[in-house]
Amino acid sequence: MEVRARAPGKIILAGEHAVVHGSAAVAAAIDLYTYVSLRFPTPEDNDEELKLHLKDMGLEFSWPVGKIKETMPELGGVPGSIPSYSLEAMKAIASLVEEQSIPEDNTGLISGISAFLWLYTSIHGNKPAKAVVTSELPLGSGLGSSAAFCVALSAALLSLSSDSVKLDFNHQGWQVLGKSELELVNKWAFEGEKIIHGKPSGIDNTVSTYGNMIKFKSGELTHIKTNMPVKMLITNTKVGRNTKSLVAGVSKRALKHPIAMVSIFNAVDSISNELSEIIQSPISDDLVITEKEEKIAELMEMNQGLLQSMGVSHTSIETVIRTTSKYKLSTKLTGAGGGGCVLTLLPTLLSGTVVDKVVAELVSCGFHCLVAGIGGRGMEVCFNGF
Ligand SMILES: Nc1ncnc2c1ncn2[C@@H]1O[C@H](COP(=O)(O)OP(=O)(O)OP(=O)(O)O)[C@@H](O)[C@H]1O
Ligand SMILES: C[C@@](O)(CCO)CC(=O)[O-]
Ligand SMILES: [Mg+2]
Incomplete structure (x- = not known):
């Protein structure tokens, strides 16, 4: 089974930074997307690795699932409940990222790869899989690439977790998820954003999840018509x-x-x-x-x-x-x-x-x-x- 998810970048029309401190901000989705496809290997593939392919950059990272289990014995794997991260989990993730060879001019990717590992292992434990990421957004440029990455990734991960997201597998083409599914994806993406941003307000992942134009204040979303x-x-x-x-x-x-x-x-x-x-x-x-x-x-x-x-x-x-x-x-x-x-x-x-x-x-x-x-x-x- 393979799923593909996409999530848009955004512009902030007013209120960035102040929104982190409780002010209102206005944001809109833009029609540039980050795509994540996720696939679990079949038994015939005989693949025991978790792989992340950042296609635009030509970078591939992989971790033997045995190594993940050994490094993170307290794995989650419960899509409906979001664990709060412990210092140990973050240390374990840092050690898994460190052993990958990340080109010197791409060290900014460390936070994105860490978010990937945290989201993946928290939702799917140490199951082998391959995630492929592509993006139309410039990374680290203010158009919400980190949020689009976390939202698309969370959507793909939750879509392949048996009971957390209800989907129409016969639907042709792109499908919008239901209200509670969108909420769940948004919550998980916010946790990923915390790894990348430190102290995000939640506006970027929220507008990327719901699209259109929104007003956002202290975690509260208002749709702008x-x-x-x-x-x-x-x-x-x-x-x-x-x-x-x-x-x-x-x-x-x-x-x-x-x-x-x-x-x-x-x-x-x-x-x-x-x-x-x-x-x-x-x-x-x-x-x-x-x-x-x-x-x-x-x-x-x-x-x-x-x-x-x-x-x-x-x-x-x-x-x-x-x-x-x-x-x-x-x-x-x-x-x-x-x-x-x-x-x-x-x-x-x-x-x-x-x-x-x-x-x-x-x-x-x-x-x-x-x-x-x-x-x-x-x-x-x-x-x-x-
Ligand atoms: N497609 C992607 N693949 C891997 N990592 C990504 C991807 N998109 C974003 N990231 C991660 O997010 C980081 C950029 O996030 P950052 O929040 O600094 O910028 P932004 O989200 O583009 O801008 P802003 O937060 O101001 O809207 C990258 O350095 C990388 O770690
Ligand atoms: C700078 C900031 O306000 C917007 C980044 O797009 C951070 C945030 O709200 O998380
Ligand atoms: Mg960002």
Whole structure:
């Protein structure tokens, strides 16, 4: 039996970082996906290994199941109940990861491989299997690659665990899971995100699981219904960074300057609430759209200013802001910042020629630009046709 799961990346329209400290944030799924296929070997295969193939990078890792059992004698294997990780389990996983040869310029993958091992062994114990991962998302760039990885992986793992997820095996093509299954996948993915992010808010795995556009505050999800077309140019500065250390940096600043930082987080909360109201309110004509876009653009600029105060902007992000402001366009970072991707609002009435000029100028600075579909599908699984 083989299953394939896919989960989308995301953009955060407002509220990143502050959401870790209890403020509201607004996020939307994008139509770029991470795919995980999972297969248990048949007895004829005579395969006694757990394998992880990161296809895009041409990397393969494998662990003899005997070695996993020896290193982690207290294995879980109960899909319905999520174990809290013990220091011993994390140490055991670290030793299993250490014995793999991970290329020096790919050490960022250590946290992803650790999340894989933790999720796999917690759900399936020490059963042999092969997982193959591919992704359309740039890794470590603010588009939620870690969450898409954890959601797709959890969905694939739970789909092949006999009783935790109800599926229609005869369904042709991609299928959306039921409400309780989505909740379970989201919970497991959040645990994976903890391994990668340290202290995630849960917004990335939640929007990747459910898709569309959401408001998220203190673990609570509100679905945003909108008929407003929101078009963003995504610019990847290609400056590498990692979410865990950026989140830790903001927490450090919050400890150092608690009163000032609480004011910043409160301001972000108001921005996210206003933004979600604007997006949800009905549209009667083009004039209304233009007014709304102007407000959204201002809120994005205000949010970017506050993110800069939190210490998560970067000179490359400032370069994109300067470049796009020449064309009167508003830009903010998305995700954890420190480099990575930034969003520029593309108003509905903006001419294609202007977009082409901005893109050409950004590309000449060495950045990569893309326009992704916003607010699309969440996590789905497939048993055939792949
Ligand atoms: N397809 C993948 N295969 C293996 N590991 C992955 C994959 N996608 C993400 N990861 C893991 O997640 C890490 C990147 O996570 P990180 O949270 O730093 O960035 P991001 O999720 O892309 O951005 P953000 O959290 O700001 O949205 C990678 O270094 C790797 O460990
Ligand atoms: C920076 C952050 O707010 C968003 C990363 O996409 C972290 C989180 O919420 O987990
Ligand atoms: Mg991440």
